Amino acid sequence: MEPVGPVAVAEYRERLEKRVLAPLTSTGKGYYLLVAALLAVVGWGAYAYFTQLREGLIVTAMRDRISWGLYITLFVFFIGISHAGTLISAILRVSKAGWRVPVTRMAEFITVVALSVGALMPLIDMGRPDRLQNLILFGRWQSPLIWDILAITTYLTGSILYLYLPLIPDLALARDRLSDVVAPWKRGFYRILSVGWIGTDNQKRYLVIAMTLMMLVIIPVAVSVHTVVSWIFGMTLREPWNNPMFGAFFVAGAIYSGIATIVIVMALLRKVYHLEEYITPQHFINLGYMLAGFALIMIYFNLLEFVTTGYKLAGEGEMHFRELFTGSLAPVFWFYTLGGMVLPALIIVVPWTRSILGVVVASVFVDIGMWMERYFIVVGGLRLPTMPYEPATYFPSWVEWSIMAGAFAGFCLIIAVVVKVLPIISVWEVAEHYEDEKVIARKDAEGVLAGRLVAQHPSSRPFERSREVERP
Amino acid sequence: MRRFVFRRIALALLVAGLGWLLAAAVSLAQGGGGTVLELLPAPLGEVGQKLTLRARLTDGAGVPVPGAEVVFQRDASFMNYESELVLGRAVTDAQGIAVLLYSPRTEGETPVAALFRGNAQYAPASASGVLPVRGGPALYREEAGVRIPGVNVSLLVGVLGTVWSIYFIVVTLITLITREGAKELARIGGEP
Numbered sequence: 256m257e258p259v260g261p262v263a264v265a266e267y268r269e270r271l272e273k274r275v276l277a278p279l280t281s282t283g284k285g286y287y288l289l290v291a292a293l294l295a296v297v298g299w300g301a302y303a304y305f306t307q308l309r310e311g312l313i314v315t316a317m318r319d320r321i322s323w324g325l326y327i328t329l330f331v332f333f334i335g336i337s338h339a340g341t342l343i344s345a346i347l348r349v350s351k352a353g354w355r356v357p358v359t360r361m362a363e364f365i366t367v368v369a370l371s372v373g374a375l376m377p378l379i380d381m382g383r384p385d386r387l388q389n390l391i392l393f394g395r396w397q398s399p400l401i402w403d404i405l406a407i408t409t410y411l412t413g414s415i416l417y418l419y420l421p422l423i424p425d426l427a428l429a430r431d432r433l434s435d436v437v438a439p440w441k442r443g444f445y446r447i448l449s450v451g452w453i454g455t456d457n458q459k460r461y462l463v464i465a466m467t468l469m470m471l472v473i474i475p476v477a478v479s480v481h482t483v484v485s486w487i488f489g490m491t492l493r494e495p496w497n498n499p500m501f502g503a504f505f506v507a508g509a510i511y512s513g514i515a516t517i518v519i520v521m522a523l524l525r526k527v528y529h530l531e532e533y534i535t536p537q538h539f540i541n542l543g544y545m546l547a548g549f550a551l552i553m554i555y556f557n558l559l560e561f562v563t564t565g566y567k568l569a570g571e572g573e574m575h576f577r578e579l580f581t582g583s584l585a586p587v588f589w590f591y592t593l594g595g596m597v598l599p600a601l602i603i604v605v606p607w608t609r610s611i612l613g614v615v616v617a618s619v620f621v622d623i624g625m626w627m628e629r630y631f632i633v634v635g636g637l638r639l640p641t642m643p644y645e646p647a648t649y650f651p652s653w654v655e656w657s658i659m660a661g662a663f664a665g666f667c668l669i670i671a672v673v674v675k676v677l678p679i680i681s682v683w684e685v686a687e688h689y690e691d692e693k694v695i696a697r698k699d700a701e702g703v704l705a706g707r708l709v710a711q712h713p714s715s716r717p718f719e720r721s722r723e724v725e726r727p
Numbered sequence: 728m729r730r731f732v733f734r735r736i737a738l739a740l741l742v743a744g745l746g747w748l749l750a751a752a753v754s755l756a757q758g759g760g761g762t763v764l765e766l767l768p769a770p771l772g773e774v775g776q777k778l779t780l781r782a783r784l785t786d787g788a789g790v791p792v793p794g795a796e797v798v799f800q801r802d803a804s805f806m807n808y809e810s811e812l813v814l815g816r817a818v819t820d821a822q823g824i825a826v827l828l829y830s831p832r833t834e835g836e837t838p839v840a841a842l843f844r845g846n847a848q849y850a851p852a853s854a855s856g857v858l859p860v861r862g863g864p865a866l867y868r869e870e871a872g873v874r875i876p877g878v879n880v881s882l883l884v885g886v887l888g889t890v891w892s893i894y895f896i897v898v899t900l901i902t903l904i905t906r907e908g909a910k911e912l913a914r915i916g917g918e919p
Contacts, residue, residue: 396880405883409890416897423904450901451908458904465900472893 268686271533272432275680278528279429280436282675293668300661303654304379312382314654320647321637325655326380329662331629332512333373334407334484335505336622339513340366340414341477343542345470354541356688357533360681361524362517363418368669369516370411372662379658399486406483410476417469419448423462425678427452444676481509488636494571495636504556508625511549515599515621518542520670522615524679533680536611543603543614546621550600557592575639578646584635587627595624761787764797764852766841767824772831774862780827782841782854784819791823792849798842799827801858814839831860 307314317324343362347355378384394401429437430445437445452458485505488496498504518539525534564572565580579588599617602608638646651659765783772778780799784792796818803812817825831837837858845851 396883402883405887409887412894413890416894420897420901423901450905451912452904453908453911455907455911457907461900461904461907465897468893468897472890476890 264690267689268682271680271686271689272428272682274528274530274532275425275678275682276429276432278674278679279441279676280433286671286675290668290671293664293671296664297661297668300658300664303657303661307379307382307654307658308384314652316649316652316655318647318649320640321634321649323380323633323637324649325630325651325659326376328626328629328633329659330373330376330380331484331505331633332626333369333376333662333666334481335509335512335625335629336516337366337369337373337410337414337513338477338481338506338509339369339517340364340418341473342510342513342545343517344417345473345477348470349474353688353692354538356684357530357680358517358521358538358542359421359684360418360677360679361521362513363414363421364670364673364677364679365513365516365520366414367411367418368666368673370407370414371669372666374407374411376662399483399490402483403487406476406480410473410480413469413473413476417473420462420466420469421681421684422677423449423452424454424683425681427454428682429678441676478506481505488632493636493639493641495575495639496632498560500556500560504560507549507552507556508628511546511553512622512625514542514546514549515618515625518546518614518618519622522611524674528674528679530680533685539611539614540609543609543617546614546617547600547603550596550603550621554596554600557596571639574646575635578635578638579631583648584631584638587631591624591627591631594620595627596621599624762792762843762845762849762852763787763789764841764843764854766839766854766856768856769839769858772858772860772862774831774834774860776862777828777830778858778860780814780829780839780841780858782817782819782825784823784825784843784849784852786849791819791821793819793821793823795819795823795825795843795846795849797825798844799825799829799839800842801837801839811840831858834860834862836860 315324340359340363343355344359348359378387381387390400390404394404426445426449430442430449433445434442482502482505485501489498489501521534521538521542525531561576561579565576568576578584599621602613602617602620634649638649640646763785765785767781767783769780770778782797782799784795784797786792796816798816799814800811801814803810814829815827817827819825825841837860838855839858840853840855843849843852
């Protein structure tokens with residue numbers, strides 16, 4: 256780290272503020288075109304949904320035997336990628352990984368947006384959303400569906416709080432810096448949401464306590480959410496879902512697809528808003544390593560599952576095994592295995608392909624592969640007959656494909672709108688991190704702590720590092 | 728002339744009536760009006776072991792009725808619903824005997840019934856009896872699951888309550904931040 260003086264640190268901070276606040280004040284023509292295109296797709300999805308509402312679920316390809324299809328696949332997929340925020344932000348924050356600072360905000364955005372879109376899917380799958388009240392009025396505490404509602408509500412609330420807390424100083428920054436250049440509604444928005452933040456010692460203390468509490472509680476909540484999602488399948492009497500490891504499998508898969516989604520969103524925002532100075536190739540490489548690590552975990556889990564069931568081939572397991580490996584679900588299964596796990600791991604492990612582009616390509620494969628995994632878990636599990644008849648068939652109808660397109664477009668649209676309202680990088684955290692690094696480097700250069708290099712390293716200052724959030 | 732016509736009509740009616748009586752007598756002779764189904768005593772069964780249920784179908788004259796379907800059933804209740812549970816169906820042999828292999832699932836004296844639904848030739852008939860079964864406990868439990876002390880709804884409510892309490896503390900801290908900012912601004916006389 257090259258040492259710099261206080262002036263350079265101040266310049267860095269000013270440059271950072273200008274860069275991060277720029278999207279909140281100026282909007283190009285391309286943005287409006289993108290929003291219009293996304294709105295068109297969302298509109299088409301809404302039309303498809305109203306068709307389903309009017310005609311009933313008969314317009315989908317779901318029938319009595321395959322009663323969960325694309326919607327529940329999307330539900331599991333979106334809840335999975337919502338783990339992005341928890342992992343990058345909370346886990347790396349707890350482990351004091353300094354490099355995470357510029358990407359935490361995006362990760363937290365993804366969590367909230369993905370959860371909001373994902374939670375809609377069971378409602379769409381219900382066909383009659385007006386019957387939602389029956390789930391509350393007549394739901395049984397013993398049912399995994401009720402656990403799921405409770406877990407997702409708890410996680411969504413926690414994620415919104417966890418996103419909001421570190422935003423407070425940045426909202427105050429926007430309130431102070433942009434009051435003359437933004438629309439009155441935005442001024443009011445920043446004023447209200449910044450809750451009178453002026454950075455007093457007491458305010459900092461309260462913020463630190465709140466963030467620490469949320470940091471600690473959000474990790475188990477996130478893990479519980481995807482475990483409970485897995486129980487919706489695992490608690491039913493169906494052979495392909497009869498796997499006690501399903502919870503761990505789902506959590507690992509969720510984190511895996513979550514990291515991939517962060518990489519994709521990060522690459523897009525970095526390019527569009529010229530954030531190259533703050534989101535460096537090293538961030539992609541680090542996330543790439545995490546991606547490769549989780550790819551290996553996923554490969555291991557799959558190996559465990561398929562070697563044990565494939566060796567025994569007991570009962571209905573044999574039929575499911577054949578369906579996946581050589582039957583009608585084989586193309587989906589093999590794309591997931593080779594394209595969704597092996598290829599991404601190889602791209603990152605091989606040094607020649609380990610670049611920003613390589614990590615982004617690997618992430619795209621991971622997300623497609625994980626979507627396919629959710630698909631064959633849901634459809635493959637229901638496809639298997641529980642009585643002696645032929646396996647049911649399912650191929651989504653145009654209504655289901657349209658609603659899926661609408662859901663993805665809605666996910667992108669919300670992110671596109673949010674980046675125009677909220678700072679996409681945590682300014683105060685990035686500035687503090689930079690300052691920390693530079694101060695250490697300067698002290699090194701001045702020889703203030705000559706001969707005590709080990710003591711100067713950030714990792715050897717647990718007290719200061721653990722209190723890094725105290726300096727917003 | 729008129730008297731002659733009446734006599735012919737009366738004669739025709741008499742012939743028709745005699746014909747009907749004759750047909751009824753033939754039908755009775757074939758057993759159509761007196762089908763008898765008898766549930767033969769079952770041997771003492773054991774829970775989970777196969778035993779043989781037998782029922783004999785005869786006509787009114789005691790002649791065995793072959794090739795007729797006999798349904799064996801017992802009373803059953805599921806949740807709040809009570810009905811007959813069909814144990815199985817069997818076709819009578821040349822001796823008019825229908826045989827069903829059945830594995831009882833509960834011990835005790837189980838009331839069972841046999842039912843012949845009737846056809847064009849034979850009237851419906853039914854019979855009931857008791858199936859004595861001994862052995863271990865029932866193969867299913869009246870109450871599902873294992874009750875572990877402490878693992879119940881209270882645990883779920885407790886865990887959720889803890890998490891939501893932490894959320895509440897966090898929201899309280901946010902209000903403290905707001906109050907602190909307002910206090911400081913009032914002190915220095917500024918506005919946010």
